[in-house]
Amino acid sequence: MKTILRKTGIDISHRPAGQFEETRFEKIHNVIFNDSNEGSIRVAQEIAKLIKEKRSLGKSCVLGLATGSSPIKVYEELVRMHKEEGLNFSNVVTFNLDEYLPMDKGDMQSYFYFMHEHLFNHIDILPENINIPDGKITTDEAVEYCLGYDKKIKDFGGLDFQLLGIGRTGHIGFNEPGSHYNSGTRVITLDHITRVDAAPAFLGIDHVPRKAVTMGISTVRSAKRIVLLGWGHNKADIIKKTVEGDISSHVPATYLQEHNNVTFVLDSGAGSELTRNKTPWLVESCEWTKELTSKAIVWLCGKTQKSILNLTDKDYNDNGMSDLLTLEDSYDLNIKMFNKLQHTITGWPGGKPNADDTSRPERANPAKKRVIIFSPHPDDDVISMGGTFDRLVEQGHEVHVAYQTSGNIAVSDTEALKFAEISNSISPSKKSEIIIKDILTKEKNSFDTLEVRKLKGAIRRGESYAATRYVGLEDASVHFLNLPFYETGTIKKNNLSEADIEIMSNLIKEIKPHQIFAAGDLADPHGTHKVCLDAVFESMKRLKSEPFMKDCWLWLYRGAWHEWDISDIEMAVPMSPSQVMKKRFAIFCHQSQKDGVMFQGDDAREFWMRVEERNRDTAQRYKALGLSDYAAMEAFVRHKFD
Numbered sequence: 080m081k082t083i084l085r086k087t088g089i090d091i092s093h094r095p096a097g098q099f100e101e102t103r104f105e106k107i108h109n110v111i112f113n114d115s116n117e118g119s120i121r122v123a124q125e126i127a128k129l130i131k132e133k134r135s136l137g138k139s140c141v142l143g144l145a146t147g148s149s150p151i152k153v154y155e156e157l158v159r160m161h162k163e164e165g166l167n168f169s170n171v172v173t174f175n176l177d178e179y180l181p182m183d184k185g186d187m188q189s190y191f192y193f194m195h196e197h198l199f200n201h202i203d204i205l206p207e208n209i210n211i212p213d214g215k216i217t218t219d220e221a222v223e224y225c226l227g228y229d230k231k232i233k234d235f236g237g238l239d240f241q242l243l244g245i246g247r248t249g250h251i252g253f254n255e256p257g258s259h260y261n262s263g264t265r266v267i268t269l270d271h272i273t274r275v276d277a278a279p280a281f282l283g284i285d286h287v288p289r290k291a292v293t294m295g296i297s298t299v300r301s302a303k304r305i306v307l308l309g310w311g312h313n314k315a316d317i318i319k320k321t322v323e324g325d326i327s328s329h330v331p332a333t334y335l336q337e338h339n340n341v342t343f344v345l346d347s348g349a350g351s352e353l354t355r356n357k358t359p360w361l362v363e364s365c366e367w368t369k370e371l372t373s374k375a376i377v378w379l380c381g382k383t384q385k386s387i388l389n390l391t392d393k394d395y396n397d398n399g400m401s402d403l404l405t406l407e408d409s410y411d412l413n414i415k416m417f418n419k420l421q422h423t424i425t426g427w428p429g430g431k432p433n434a435d436d437t438s439r440p441e442r443a444n445p446a447k448k449r450v451i452i453f454s455p456h457p458d459d460d461v462i463s464m465g466g467t468f469d470r471l472v473e474q475g476h477e478v479h480v481a482y483q484t485s486g487n488i489a490v491s492d493t494e495a496l497k498f499a500e501i502s503n504s505i506s507p508s509k510k511s512e513i514i515i516k517d518i519l520t521k522e523k524n525s526f527d528t529l530e531v532r533k534l535k536g537a538i539r540r541g542e543s544y545a546a547t548r549y550v551g552l553e554d555a556s557v558h559f560l561n562l563p564f565y566e567t568g569t570i571k572k573n574n575l576s577e578a579d580i581e582i583m584s585n586l587i588k589e590i591k592p593h594q595i596f597a598a599g600d601l602a603d604p605h606g607t608h609k610v611c612l613d614a615v616f617e618s619m620k621r622l623k624s625e626p627f628m629k630d631c632w633l634w635l636y637r638g639a640w641h642e643w644d645i646s647d648i649e650m651a652v653p654m655s656p657s658q659v660m661k662k663r664f665a666i667f668c669h670q671s672q673k674d675g676v677m678f679q680g681d682d683a684r685e686f687w688m689r690v691e692e693r694n695r696d697t698a699q700r701y702k703a704l705g706l707s708d709y710a711a712m713e714a715f716v717r718h719k720f721d
Contacts, residue, residue, distance in 0.1 A: 104354040109343035111350040115310040119152035143241035146190045149308040154198040168204040175211040176252040177293035182214030212292040225264040241302035249330035253293035262295030305341040309349035319352040373646040386705030440650035448593035455611035457486040457539040458669040465662035466654040481558040484565035485536035526568040546668035583618040591627040599635030634715040653709035
């Protein structure tokens with residue numbers, strides 16, 4: 080799983096003059112880091128340097144700030160530098176990009192609340208130097224207010240630095256598709272996709288405001304320096320359109336191509352679709368590693384609509400891969416790639432007993448393995464690897480499922496009320512009556528009470544037992560870890576703690592697994608899946624001196640939204656039509672997550688429909704490459720620790 084990355088040992092604020100050869104497709108300077116943490120720290124360092132330089136000159140440092148998940152780590156690092164290194168913010172003046180409309184400052188979903196929660200409450204900035212658009216302005220006040228906001232920025236000498244994120248529509252701030260190049264601060268109607276992306280924070284799209292007040296494109300472009308943050312695979316397509324596409328109002332971020340001091344700071348996921356990463360052989364001469372060769376051949380098959388064994392010298396030569404033919408002829412390249420993919424396919428995810436495992440993805444011995452399936456939420460196991468789960472149980476391995484979080488916030492109040500009322504009708508109790516009252520009288524911006532959270536967690540637990548029993552697993556092999564980082568009662572979670580790591584480590588030490596399966600779906604660097612995977616990595620790292628760890632392999636699966644690239648897959652487990660149906664029914668056991676699930680994402684279909692399409696597509700892609708024809712496939716990548 081390698082991506083061709085630009086070296087990161089450079090100052091992100093440095094932009095070479097003119098276009099440079101390795102990025103001749105690109106129209107915006109960008110720097111790619113291996114992960115969002117590293118990139119965020121470098122951005123925070125640039126901001127800190129600017130603050131200090133302005134202070135030394137006796138001047139204010141005027142910052143344009145963004146909200147959302149992208150800048151969270153930047154703010155966290157600035158807070159750390161203030162507390163540990165004495166970074167002084169008393170000369171800093173801030174102007175936030177946007178705010179929902181209507182929105183009270185005290186609402187937990189407001190950007191006023193967000194900025195104070197993540198930054199302002201923890202540094203020594205002067206309150207009068209904080210400027211955030213007012214979410215309570217009326218229609219009659221809007222024009223005058225917005226003109227005044229832009230004028231105030233100009234009165235401070237303009238923005239010295241503007242921090243941006245990017246939405247999947249290509250919006251910056253809330254400048255949605257169709258925004259004008261010369262637009263100033265104004266009220267705007269939010270795009271449906273933007274509202275869908277915001278839905279988790281509002282516990283459903285019905286609660287997301289339809290309007291917002293936002294700095295305009297012209298206001299943003301007036302900044303002396305602009306840094307845009309892009310994290311995760313779900314931003315890769317829009318990053319490619321913005322960096323390599325034509326300037327268009329349909330992708331407002333493309334207006335930044337005409338700014339003379341802008342840098343996009345990306346992680347490997349967000350930068351994965353850029354030409355120099357996706358198809359580097361079209362950009363410059365390559366070092367043809369095994370990984371890059373595999374990637375190129377799969378791409379070439381898609382480009383030519385041919386199977387692997389039908390590729391010719393002409394296909395390679397016509398598509399920028401002639402230098403690869405100087406190393407090996409097309410026949411040998413095709414055979415090696417075909418064999419590589421064929422060897423990933425196995426109906427024995429725990430290893431086939433008494434078989435030659437030289438070319439198999441898993442070891443033959445021990446024939447019966449101890450297995451832990453780590454599931455971030457109480458349904459990721461069956462959604463993402465239900466067929467493999469079933470196969471492991473069926474083939475006699477000692478399988479354990481560990482649900483890392485309770486998943487309680489994903490249960491709607493309506494669903495919880497239904498269970499509370501059923502419980503009370505069967506056996507009336509004071510506790511049930513209190514829970515019913517708590518749900519019915521719950522106010523906006525209030526947290527669930529502890530008892531309501533327990534009920535919602537119990538609903539997810541009961542559904543998990545239903546699914547694991549359906550697959551044939553004994554209850555004693557099901558573990559509910561309830562990692563503390565998740566148990567906040569809100570969308571915002573705590574950072575991973577020692578308590579989380581201890582819980583994870585203790586379970587691994589107790590079971591001493593030969594195999595661990597974990598979710599490797601990292602679209603959101605601040606999401607639950609990422610934190611849960613970090614917990615797996617850190618626990619295994621700390622336990623690596625334990626004797627049993629020498630025989631422990633870690634396999635990563637992905638969720639309902641994305642699949643591994645074919646060239647990256649190291650184990651593909653085929654499913655028959657009957658196994659596809661069995662997986663579907665296991666997913667159906669999670670009834671609270673069907674029919675209007677709270678965190679639907681941008682796809683209105685239910686999870687079972689999305690994942691069946693994904694598994695079917697993986698099988699079809701294998702077939703198109705010339706491999707066997709299966710109904711569906713689940714895919715895995717083995718993570719090897721340094």
